[in-house]
Amino acid sequence: MMHDNDGEDHYQILEKLLCILSFENVHEMDVSKCAKVHSGAAIIWLRLAFPSLRILRACHCPRFKIEDLNSLIEKCPFICEVDLTVDLSPVVSAKVPVLSVTVEENQLSNDHPFKKMKERPCPSNISSHTFGSVVLSNISKLTLQGRNEINDWDLLYISTLSNSLSYLNIKGCTLVTDMGISKLICKCRNIHSLILSFTSFGRNSVMTLCSIHTNLDSVHGVHHNHKYSDIMAFRLQQLHIDGCRGIDHKSMSQLMSHTYMLHILRLRDTCVVDDALYEFMGSNLESLDVSETMISAQALTYIIKRNPLLRYVSATSCRNLQKHESNGLASIGGSSSEDLFSELGKNYILEEVALGWGFSSLELEKLKPAIGKLRAITMGLGASLDHHTLSVLPELCPLLESVVLNFQVISDNVVRSILESLKHLQVLSLCCCIGELSMLSFSLSMPMLRTLKLDWVTPSMTNTDLTILTQNCSKLVELSLSGCKLLDSNSQGIISSGWPGLTLIHLEDCGNVTADGVTLLFNCIALEDLLLRHNGRGIGRNFISDAASKLPLLRRIALDLCDACEGGFDSPSHAEGFYLSNVRLSCCMPRKCGFDIEGMKPFKPIHKKTIVLEWNSRELRTTEVEERI
Template sequence: MAGTLPYPPSGKENSDLLAHQLQIFHMGGCKGVDPTFLLQLVSCIKSVKSLCLRDTQLDDHALSGFPGSSLDLLDVSNTMISQSHLVCVIRKNPGLKILKARGCKNIVQADGNCERKLVPPSLHCGEMYFGLGNSCKLKELSLGWGFSSSALVALKPAITALSSLTVGLGGSLGEDALRLLPTICPMLESLTLYFQVLSDGIMSDIRTSLRHLKVLELCYCLGDISILSFKFLMPQLRKLRLQRVAAWMTHDDLLVLAQNCPNLTELCLVGCKRLSSDAQKIISHEWPGLIYLHLEDCGEVTGHGVSSLFDCVALEVFFLRHNGPGIQKSFILDAVSELPMLRQLSLDTCDAREGSFDIPKCEERHSISAIKISRCKLQIRSLDIQFVKPRRRPVHWDTLLLLRNCRDLTRTVVKERL
């Protein structure tokens, strides 16, 4: 939460004044705040321009109390709002530039309890997108449930200057709509697709037509894409994320990727099971300027330890998980020593050669502020087939979180996978 006041607030009168002058109100992830209290909060922030309530218990009743009409940014991702109440807010805020509503399952459900009665209870998702298209000029858009090919066409007037698009779970654009993307949104700089059906032809259209694309993220997508999807030079691309979409990737494919995306600063590869430790040399040689590297379930990349990746001396965020049990016990100490810009490091004890890692002492001076070490337990896969030995697979158990400030090193164990 942020705002400006000519003097420090004291008492209810000044608290009300502060609330009315707030321009930024962000409380994403505060899941313990109940909808009634959320209603009290949002009902008195009339002048706010940036409102983030993602991953909270926000529902229609709480959102209906929002009186603002000057929003630039609205983030209600992973909340319980319905499409009718979302439209109520959108119609009152024609200056909206950034809308994030991915993970809102209720958007696809009709709602007859819109307290303000600004839209009919029979409103369909298509009407919601037509309303958006007619009232806003968006720069960033993140949607999932209910987002379809017809919705994309309905939104066309609002997204001609769109720079960032995320399509999440529950959204389905289809081949025709994906091929139309470069025409409808020619200025796209960032494209993130979850659970969409892709092909080399679709990827070819996206690559060759979106000349300004700097960020490309493909996550859990279906269809049939191959290295042909990346056999075109993309010198402008800075961030590439391939999550469970490139199980076919070999070292030769990785080289082709490097040759056509030479200027990456952020790389995420998940599920590339055909890679071995040789991939380390390719990554460090072809992308020495990486500041972010995430490798997960990538064959045996760390099966013989980690050495070449230390040549990426600009790394700030380094994530290694389930890439082979060969990482040396001193890896964290080595990383802190070899990577002067490193701020965050994430590992898994499954990859530890000796089952654990040495932890740096608090008094040692280094830039790292967060170390996350995940731990797994083996779970037996249930099989009803006689004479077949059940297989064990690692399943996340907990995470050791080490946070360091200028004075202390705190240790916390959480159940979440961070």
């Protein structure tokens, strides 16, 4: 793509080049991960080469801005779906105190001659702001996930673009306020899918959803007599409000009482309690996530009974699920804690489950009829499946593609049973599991495996074992190893030669992997996410810039100052044009060990804080948080 400033020359050259290369029948274009694509030139190219374009995916393209939407709509009038996803900020979901935040304006702006509207500050009264000439569009689906540079003014700008907007994803957009979201909802009355996770969604937005009336013709006639059938909340089909801390108990209950047509509901890490779930009147749910909430088994059973189409259920880290006492209005529907898994087992065909507290081998026995077609299972903290149950899991769920076991008691027999029997397995994640697990478990061929995470479960892994792994799972694209103390600097060569196509490498407390520096990992040219922590004090001061320059797709990097051989790391300038958008630097402090044992180190490092550097299309944001993220 072109990077000069002469827009007219660019346009004329493109027009000549593409006059005989127009693809009239192409409706969808994906330029995702094209790090240096120039948005202005790209939009002109799209107009000339794909005159019938309807869908544009430009994920992880930092040069695309919200301001480019107007130009895109003007030049591609048939466009109806745009995806500008970027990575979520690691600070968004971290439950740790923020110590400080500083913001610096990005010196390398994306100004170009094709832009119709220049960046403007968000006015104090956005309702009175005028936009001048704005082109109306046919955009119905807009995804801005992770764009934490957008603000309320941008939302108001978006609301002026299209009356046809039906799907909006602003997950992780932390600068938008509850009032800004409310004003957008008020203007875009045709929205039926809202992905608002980790935003300031709260009381004002709930009031708007529950008071704004929609066109009755857009609601299925069978519901016209319902008292809320003309309310916007009533017709929502997707609602993701994970991690939205701004919504209180009263607003949550109000929202649940007005939603009826929902197919997907995500309430992870919100204030939802039993009383709110008892208010939910919908019967079309296919996917429900109430993880990290205080809901009880009685309330979850109640909502499950009302929704016979459920295929996905996530309820990890819900401590109240293990309690048998009644909570809230548990008498509604006559449900009890014992009914939950019996109900699922009798009347449902599940595809994905994620469970923790309150789930045991006895409950899995009740689930048997429902899990024959299960594709993904996650066992979290609090789940307690015995050795026999884990061993026969592949027999009960032969179609499993993803197995995630956290804090479980496992053994070689369990792992071998999983690897031998599950022919479609693509994801295997074992984290903080205890038991007699050796590397013999992984001597089997795993031809379909794409993701392997062995965190704090294989301390005896050697370079020889690592070599065998590369031979048995040759299609791996994501690798995470923690606590493998016997690995050394030669492990880098084994990893890079065995899996040159890795996109993710996480190595933590893995012996001396980085004691002699990091060079061979750069041979994994497709790397997008790199984490190296406590693997040996050998990483140079310029490592971040070196990695960013040698790995063209690298977006995320995490290091620990304990591994810096020169006392620290230099931060790259965004003006250098790297694709890198996220850097995490952890800092440790020594703490005296409580045991005076010969041979044991008197001090051990503990995590003190993390400095997070984030570049977006407008600014560099530096955040300091307590602990490690």
